[in-house]
Amino acid sequence: MSLPLYPGPAPDARPPERDAFRVLVAYASKHGSTGEIAAVVAATLVEAGIRADVMPAADVRDLAGYGAVVLGSGLYSATWLRDANRFVRAHRAALAGLPVWLFSSGPLDRSADLDDIPMTTHVTGSIDGLAIRGHRTFGGLLRDDAPEVAAGILSTHRTGDFRDWEAIRRWAREIGAALG
Numbered sequence: 001m002s003l004p005l006y007p008g009p010a011p012d013a014r015p016p017e018r019d020a021f022r023v024l025v026a027y028a029s030k031h032g033s034t035g036e037i038a039a040v041v042a043a044t045l046v047e048a049g050i051r052a053d054v055m056p057a058a059d060v061r062d063l064a065g066y067g068a069v070v071l072g073s074g075l076y077s078a079t080w081l082r083d084a085n086r087f088v089r090a091h092r093a094a095l096a097g098l099p100v101w102l103f104s105s106g107p108l109d110r111s112a113d114l115d116d117i118p119m120t121t122h123v124t125g126s127i128d129g130l131a132i133r134g135h136r137t138f139g140g141l142l143r144d145d146a147p148e149v150a151a152g153i154l155s156t157h158r159t160g161d162f163r164d165w166e167a168i169r170r171w172a173r174e175i176g177a178a179l180g
């Protein structure tokens, strides 16, 4: 389902060609934290005067009407979630004709704040053939009550919220500027 964050101003408030431009921010998220990043990216674009919809990648039927796409996924075992990979496969032809930005969210430490962490090789394979305008890795979130923690299968991960909201907003503003 589409969640239009910016219904648009009254007619004549802005040039018509700008009103026609919409950005889709699609995401794949198992525990919700990547969806929250996607919502902030979309809200930041809206603040920059760009219409943006945010929705789960699995809910996107087609890209008609969109002038650019931002796609993000949580990382699990260095791999994007299935919904993000399916999104790329299903919309490959349309994505080839649009400016596309990607983000991964995952590191459960401050490493993403310190360095520009490149796409994992799994992710590079998933987006093979697409011309990407940019990619960022943001820190992730793992709650103490996550089932994986309870199951004790994550000895190497720590829990906590490592998302850097200012870095996320800054990146979204860069996208807005590139589109502007």
Ligand SMILES: Cc1cc2nc3c(=O)[nH]c(=O)nc-3n(C[C@H](O)[C@H](O)[C@H](O)COP(=O)(O)O)c2cc1C
Pocket: 028, 029, 030, 031, 032, 033, 034, 035, 073, 074, 075, 076, 077, 078, 079, 105, 106, 107, 108, 139, 140, 141, 142, 146, 148, 154, 157
């Ligand atoms: C089973 C499991 C495997 C994970 N593997 C990785 C990984 O390979 N690389 C990474 O950076 N983060 C990894 N993480 C951290 C998640 O990417 C992080 O919790 C992220 O914020 C989850 O996004 P989501 O809440 O949208 O599902 C893993 C987390 C779990 C629970």
